[in-house]
Amino acid sequence: MSQLVTGEAVVLQVRIARMPTRALACAIDVILQGVVLGVLISLLAGFLLGGDASEALAVALIFVTVLVIVLGYRVVMETLTRGRTLGKMVLGLKVVRDDGSSIRFRHALVRTLFWFFVDFAPWFAASPGIVASLMNKQGKRIGDMVAGTVVIRERHQPMASPPLFVPGHLVQWAQSLELSRLSDELANAAREYLARYTELLPGARDALGDALAYQVSEVTAPAPPVPIVAPAFLSAVLAERRRRELNRLALRHPPVHTGPFPPPNPYAAPTGPYAVPAGPFAPPSPYGAQPSTPVGLGTVPAGPPAPGGPFPAPVPAAPYRPAAVNAQGWAAPGSNEAGQWF
Template sequence: MAELVTGEAVALDIRVARLASRGCAFLLDLFFQAVMLYLVVYVTAMTSLVADEAWTVGLTLVGMVAVLVGYPCLFETLLRGRTMGKMAVGLRVVGDDGGPIRFRQALVRALAGFIEFWTFYGSPALITSFCNRRGKRLGDLFAGTIVIQERAPSMMLYGPVAVMPPQLAWWARTLEISMLSDELAMTARQYLSRFWELLPEVRDSLGQRIASQVVEVISPPPPPGVRPEILLSAVLAERRHREEVRLAERRARRMRRLGLPVWGPGPAPAPVPAPAMAMAGPPAYGPVRPGPPAPPPFSAPAPGRPQFLPPANYGAGPYREVLNAPPPPNPYPGPDQPPRGPYLPQGR
């Protein structure tokens, strides 16, 4: 841990990057640079087929300098102090005042790093990092920067930043927080997320100032003697809970309009009366399947269209003997088995 004084004269406790993590980030960046150098050499080798040797050597030197110097300078400027290796390990380069790194500082670090890492097998950077209290190398000393550990254990790894305190749950349910702006809520959330990174005196003064701004726009006032971080945690937790309920109700209404089943909180639908068959009990062989829909009532056909009606007697006509004839008897009855069938005579 090291103390860093920001431009607003606020002292912050920061985690300085260790030598092992910086070495891992350097090896990852070196791998990416090696891949880029391979592509540059391949392209320059292809140009040697149509150009002379001096042109090929010049392109190779320009490509090597662009990869070794331009890669860290460009990435640290565009990604606010991070390269691909630093992003994977969780490191960031910031100024000595805690501000983001500028292009001039990134260029100085890249030029100094080209000399440090590629002369005497990187021993100048290694010796300077061991001797400096903040682990700075020559490029950091020249540019006025420091490498910090950005990815560190915090409250967000174990749960939400704002948790409802049990002693203030009854008060939070009666809050009127419609006047609480998003900017003020975000300020309170950032304060809670960095609560343990601040010095005790800075933590208390900053918390009192933010809590007083929050109390001015909410009602009723909080109970006396509540610490600012507990008050802010209760307000933010209640605000998040109400937003979740509002979003769930909106989603439920959208699902009902689309005719889809609703999963989650929302007003329950009206109960549907069960049919008389279902009230009598479950059927013997499973649920009863609904039958075919009833035919529509007969209506007069439209003018100009023929009318088709079923015959009154299905047994009448040329096939009435076949339709009305009884089924034939069982031709192979067993010796001790009576003939079967509802239409066969009882006996032999």
């Protein structure tokens, strides 16, 4: 295992891909490229020999074809798939930046150019890429060092889905949320934050939660009716988003019931001493007992919530200080003191 530090100073544990696995992925890519090159060169040779094309034109076309297949394949694949080629897909590898984020076109281009002209260039007696990869603790070749990338094994890094829920007194608010502007990328970032909540250092955890809550609140509406901490806000938004997706899938593919008893209603109140409620809103709130009557907009429940659960509400260390906030009342990252949510 190795560590990557994100831009928010969050430490991620990743498994680095080593030389044998990367070599096998490269071999798969080279075989595929060789097959495509053989087919294209055969077609070009037949076309050129059938006409009266000059030898110089034939050599130029073949040279361009080789460059496009050898270099263009890697650049296009790694750009479109955010760090994967067909060989890497087969073996579960992925190229990421040093901070764990996805690579872009410039990273793929730099890696490919150094791969062809430096790391495994035929004019070098020894492959510098192999030597650099064996000597680097993260298995980087020269192209990775210049581009600021690293190859990881993503198949061996399963991440448990965080327990998403909505506190009981916020169900109506969650159902009224406008989520059309919430992108998949931002939702996945919030879900990863909740999944790694207990692994993060307190300072980085508060800062990252602050930043994610601010970004999510900018693309959702209306604002929460009561003060709520960042993890609970993110969990409520993601739970409602998941509920709507499940409903949408259920409408497309309705389940066929064949048993002797009618299917249970997932939103009905549980009965019996051992009944366990289902659905994203059913789990009990980890923030203590909630008021039985709806809380009005702008009001605060009496007394602080009881601590407990994976995301306990922080206790302000000092009175609230005015800070720059958005329309939903969430402070911009770094504009308010850590742990002071309102």
